Amino acid sequence: MPPRFVLASRSPRRRQILELAGWPFDVQESQADETIAPGTPPDEAVQLLARRKVEAVAPSVPDAYVLGADTIVVCDGRLLGKPRTEEEAFAMLRLLSGRTHDVWTGVAIALPHGSITSFAEKTAVTFWELDDEEIAAYIATGEPMDKAGAYGIQGRAALFVKRIEGDYLTVVGLPLSRTVRELRRLGWPPA
Numbered sequence: 001m002p003p004r005f006v007l008a009s010r011s012p013r014r015r016q017i018l019e020l021a022g023w024p025f026d027v028q029e030s031q032a033d034e035t036i037a038p039g040t041p042p043d044e045a046v047q048l049l050a051r052r053k054v055e056a057v058a059p060s061v062p063d064a065y066v067l068g069a070d071t072i073v074v075c076d077g078r079l080l081g082k083p084r085t086e087e088e089a090f091a092m093l094r095l096l097s098g099r100t101h102d103v104w105t106g107v108a109i110a111l112p113h114g115s116i117t118s119f120a121e122k123t124a125v126t127f128w129e130l131d132d133e134e135i136a137a138y139i140a141t142g143e144p145m146d147k148a149g150a151y152g153i154q155g156r157a158a159l160f161v162k163r164i165e166g167d168y169l170t171v172v173g174l175p176l177s178r179t180v181r182e183l184r185r186l187g188w189p190p191a
């Protein structure tokens, strides 16, 4: 039997992005602890969290390649995950207004019966100045609440973006081109 491929994620965006690669895969939700020690550099933090997501799923599918990812926004040295409240979403978007921030996505891959490898990708995103009315109207759409940094570049927040540098899909949650290259190096898809 050739190995299977499992995406360890509950994110519909990650599933849609991975579908672009063109091979069949299963999806398993991953419950992992998302706390990290203060002061952890962002590239390490996203790889650590991606690894935890993979570690939570891989033992139940030992014959599969298992992929997990984690995305955080970094502005002014602050790591922004998903907002817990609308007030927090407001504060995050105010912080991002009129400036450039980094979006980091870490990807971890478990090999069948093997070890886990990981990498991180960064994309810089510059927002136009946002006024409070614009931020409030955006929060009222509900879009920010399940997204790192309180925005979705693939949704209405596209209107906030002046410039990006790096892979767009790193911002949406999975740097697909680098991921596919790493997977090829690791023997996926099987010949």
Ligand SMILES: Cc1cn([C@H]2C[C@H](O)[C@@H](COP(=O)(O)OP(=O)(O)OP(=O)(O)O)O2)c(=O)[nH]c1=O
Residues within 6 Å of the ligand: 008, 009, 010, 011, 013, 014, 029, 030, 053, 069, 070, 071, 072, 073, 082, 103, 146, 147, 148, 149, 151, 152, 153, 154, 171, 172, 173
């Ligand atoms: C910045 C940004 C983030 N995001 C999303 C990507 C991630 O789904 C989410 C960050 O949370 P994550 O914890 O990375 O992922 P998740 O909880 O949604 O899914 P998983 O089950 O794989 O852990 O923010 C966007 O969709 N668009 C954006 O522009």
